[in-house]
C-alpha cells in the first residue's frame with residue numbers, strides 16, 4: 001500500500017480552554033493508504049501534546065511505519081499490520097489511529113460496506129452526543145450555550161476546574177434549564193477538594209464528572225467515587241485497554257478516544273475490557289475534523305455516552321459525510337467511513 005499524508009491546520013470557532021491547558025494552534029494529519037487497485041482509505045491523526053504528540057511527531061511516526069505499510073499487501077490484515085508495523089505506541093497513538101482508520105476505510109470501500117456494518121453495528125443505536133463548552137469568560141460561555149441551544153443539542157459538557165464554575169453553571173442553567181449536563185475537570189482538583197467541588201456543583205443537575213483528579217491518582221479517583229453523589233468517569237487515567245483493570249472500583253466508567261488509545265481496533269478492545277469489568281463506556285474525541293469523528297462514530301452504537309462534537313467546534317471543516325443534528329449522529333451509508341473532502 002502507498003502511504004501519503006498532509007498536515008491540515010485546524011481553526012476553532014472559539015479559543016478552546018480546559019483546566020489543563022489553553023490551546024492555540026492545532027493541526028490534524030490526513031493519512032491516505034492506496035492499495036494495488038487504486039482504492040484509497042483515509043484516516044486522521046489528531047495529536048495532543050498532553051499525550052506526547054505533535055504534527056511533527058505524527059509525520060515522523062508515519063515515516064517509521066512507511067516501509068512496513070508499503071510492504072503490506074492486504075489491508076484486511078489489520079491485527080497483523082498493527083502488530084508488525086505499529087508496535088511503538090508510546091507517543092504515537094494518534095498516528096497509529098490514523099493508519100488503523102485508513103485501513104478500515106479501505107476495507108469498507110473494497111467490500112462496498114460502511115465500517116459500522118463491518119463491525120456488525122446498527123448506527124441508530126448510537127447515543128446522543130454532547131456539545132462541549134470550554135472554560136471562558138462568562139459572556140462567551142453564555143454565547144456558546146445559546147448557540148448550542150439554538151442547534152438543539154440535548155446534552156452539554158462543561159469544562160470546569162476554576163473559581164468561576166458556579167457562575168458558569170448558573171449561566172448554563174439560565175440559558176438551558178432542561179439540557180442534560182456533564183462536567184469535565186481535566187485533572188484540576190485534589191481528591192478532598194474534588195468531593196467538595198462536586199457536592200457544590202451537584203445542585204445544577206449533573207449526570208457525571210469526568211477526571212476530577214490527576215491522571216496517575218487512582219486512589220484519589222476511588223476516594224472521590226466513594227464520596228461523590230454522581231458517577232466518576234476516567235479520561236486522562238485511561239489511555240488504553242491495559243489501564244482498565246486497575247481502575248475497577250475506582251471509577252464508574254471510562255472515556256475512550258481514538259487519538260489517545262491508538263485507533264478503532266484498540267478502542268474495541270477497550271470497550272470489551274470495560275464491559276467485562278462492569279464499567280460504563282464513553283466515546284470522546286479531540287478537536288478533530290469530520291474525518292476523525294467519522295472513524296470514532298462507527299463505534300458509537302457500542303457505548304453509553306458520546307462526546308463526538310470535535311468537528312462542531314471548528315470554524316471550517318475540510319471534510320464532510322457525517323452529520324450531527326440535535327445531538328444525533330448521522331453516519332453515511334457510503335462504503336468505508338463515508339467521508340469526502342469538501
Ligand code: MG
Nearest residue numbers: 184210211235
Ligand atoms: Mg475529558
